[in-house]
Amino acid sequence: MRLTLTRVDTVKDTDSAYLDPASAADARLRLIDDFGRIATDLRVSVTDRCDLRCTYCMPAEGLDWLDADQQMSFDEITRIVRVMIDLGIRTVRLTGGEPLMRAHLEDLVSSLAMLDLDDISMTTNGTALQRHAASLAAAGLNRVNVSLDSLVASRVQEISRRDVLDKVLAGIAEAKRVGLDPVKINCVLLRNRNDDEVIDFVEFARATGCEVRFIEDMPLGADGSWTRAIVVPGSEVLDRISTVFPLTPRTRGAQPASTYDFADGSPGSVGIISSVTEPFCASCDRLRLTSDGFLRTCLFAHEELDLLTPLRDGCSDNDLAELIIAEVARKGPGHAIGLIEFEQPVRVMSRIGG
Ligand code: SAM
Ligand code: SF4
Numbered sequence: 001m002r003l004t005l006t007r008v009d010t011v012k013d014t015d016s017a018y019l020d021p022a023s024a025a026d027a028r029l030r031l032i033d034d035f036g037r038i039a040t041d042l043r044v045s046v047t048d049r050c051d052l053r054c055t056y057c058m059p060a061e062g063l064d065w066l067d068a069d070q071q072m073s074f075d076e077i078t079r080i081v082r083v084m085i086d087l088g089i090r091t092v093r094l095t096g097g098e099p100l101m102r103a104h105l106e107d108l109v110s111s112l113a114m115l116d117l118d119d120i121s122m123t124t125n126g127t128a129l130q131r132h133a134a135s136l137a138a139a140g141l142n143r144v145n146v147s148l149d150s151l152v153a154s155r156v157q158e159i160s161r162r163d164v165l166d167k168v169l170a171g172i173a174e175a176k177r178v179g180l181d182p183v184k185i186n187c188v189l190l191r192n193r194n195d196d197e198v199i200d201f202v203e204f205a206r207a208t209g210c211e212v213r214f215i216e217d218m219p220l221g222a223d224g225s226w227t228r229a230i231v232v233p234g235s236e237v238l239d240r241i242s243t244v245f246p247l248t249p250r251t252r253g254a255q256p257a258s259t260y261d262f263a264d265g266s267p268g269s270v271g272i273i274s275s276v277t278e279p280f281c282a283s284c285d286r287l288r289l290t291s292d293g294f295l296r297t298c299l300f301a302h303e304e305l306d307l308l309t310p311l312r313d314g315c316s317d318n319d320l321a322e323l324i325i326a327e328v329a330r331k332g333p334g335h336a337i338g339l340i341e342f343e344q345p346v347r348v349m350s351r352i353g354g
Contacts, residue, residue: 281334
């Protein structure tokens with residue numbers, strides 16, 4: 001698949017994917033790249049550590065974890081987020097590694113909740129969610145995405161290399177109970193490993209009112225073993241669901257997921273994230289901050305900007321803002337998975353923050 005983004009200064013038509021920088025009348029919308037995309041969403045990785053070892057993400061023995069002083073402190077994260085809010089960031093998602101491995105995460109959520117944000121969410125593997133959901137909600141967390149690749153205990157153990165299904169289900173129930181709504185379930189589909197569970201997951205969504213999101217496996221794992229053959233295309237998933245439960249599409253914005261309601265009015269919904277077969281780079285509004293303080297403009301970027309060193313060296317908020325604006329401006333058009341020139345980035349998913 002070829003990427004067709006065009007730099008804004010050469011755009012002649014009015015394709016909505018290309019925004020005219022002049023229309024960014026709001027002075028805060030300053031995170032504009034050369035293709036006219038405006039960043040409003042920030043994923044913040046709070047740790048590179050994880051208690052699971054999902055086969056598509058981490059090796060069984062784990063990775064060389066960062067030392068505590070290599071990671072951003074909560075104050076450093078809050079300062080960078082505050083500067084980025086002044087430049088147009090409106091939503092923040094906490095991720096990792098496993099964000100709940102970071103002690104006192106509620107303190108960070110409280111600090112972020114005092115800033116001018118529309119939404120604070122978290123992506124978690126759910127193993128510690130039952131314990132933390134109430135305190136996170138009280139601190140100001142709005143929503144959670146919980147990763148779960150199977151509803152069969154032995155398969156969860158096979159894929160995540162840990163026996164955690166019951167804990168994750170308890171975490172999902174608690175998240176719903178305390179109002180971390182809507183709870184979204186992230187399911188990475190792997191050919192011949194869990195793709196026979198699509199309808200089971202959809203029935204789970206209908207029974208619980210959750211949104212189940214099927215994600216294509218991306219070449220970001222630590223062992224470099226990804227092949228296209230393992231990818232279950234979103235279009236195939238959609239066809240399989242539609243024959244059993246007719247779906248009604250929702251209007252899609254800059255979200256990575258195409259979202260569908262059930263035509264029969266049932267609670268719950270379905271999301272399809274076709275990052276590999278139908279990349280949505282043209283409408284990408286996301287930036288990422290790694291736990292060691294590097295700004296990444298794309299999951300697949302080969303370049304990233306160190307913000308933590310200048311911050312620790314005493315740079316001003318203005319200097320930080322200028323660095324961020326310049327880095328965002330040179331965001332690339334998108335990934336090239338499937339093209340001969342594609343190269344997996346050195347930083348793996350758990351160190352980027354998915
Ligand atoms: N540990 C947390 C979790 O699993 O929810 C947060 C970090 S994890 C990197 C974020 C999301 O990325 C999870 O939903 C996970 O399933 C997904 N993910 C990890 N590796 C992936 C890959 N190679 N392709 C697609 N999704 C992946
Ligand atoms: Fe850990 Fe999430 Fe990676 Fe699984 S996907 S190993 S839970 S960081």
